[in-house]
Amino acid sequence: MIKNLFTLKNLGWLLTAVVVYMLGMAGVSKVTGSEEMIQVFTLFNLQDYMMWVGVAEIVSVLLLIYPKTSMFGALAITSIMSAAIGQHLSCLAGAGVIAPTVISVLAWSAHCLRRYC
Numbered sequence: 001m002i003k004n005l006f007t008l009k010n011l012g013w014l015l016t017a018v019v020v021y022m023l024g025m026a027g028v029s030k031v032t033g034s035e036e037m038i039q040v041f042t043l044f045n046l047q048d049y050m051m052w053v054g055v056a057e058i059v060s061v062l063l064l065i066y067p068k069t070s071m072f073g074a075l076a077i078t079s080i081m082s083a084a085i086g087q088h089l090s091c092l093a094g095a096g097v098i099a100p101t102v103i104s105v106l107a108w109s110a111h112c113l114r115r116y117c
Helices: 008-032 035-043 047-065 067-091 098-116
Strands: none
Touching: 008 035, 008 047, 008 067, 008 098, 035 047, 047 067, 047 098, 067 098
16 A cells, blocks of 8 residues: 555656645745835846746746646746846856756656656
């Protein structure tokens, strides 16, 4: 019975939960305008786009959760994280690019494990 819990598909769902938690919290804090996000987006001079980035993160997380659209969610998450990586490379000289890279890899790993295993 317990052996059936340790499957690759369940690992995919666990990775999905991690991505949903990380990006979901970030998206909600951008939409609600938390002080930390306001400071970050002011540093990048992108405060006008903060709410839209948060909405895009929330929508991409919802797409990742639903099995039939998880590929589109992973693609959207990768697109958002690629923009974050580019912004960090151009404004912060490469500092902070590991987290967006890990989130992108986790999103695709979650999709592939849930879909193909």
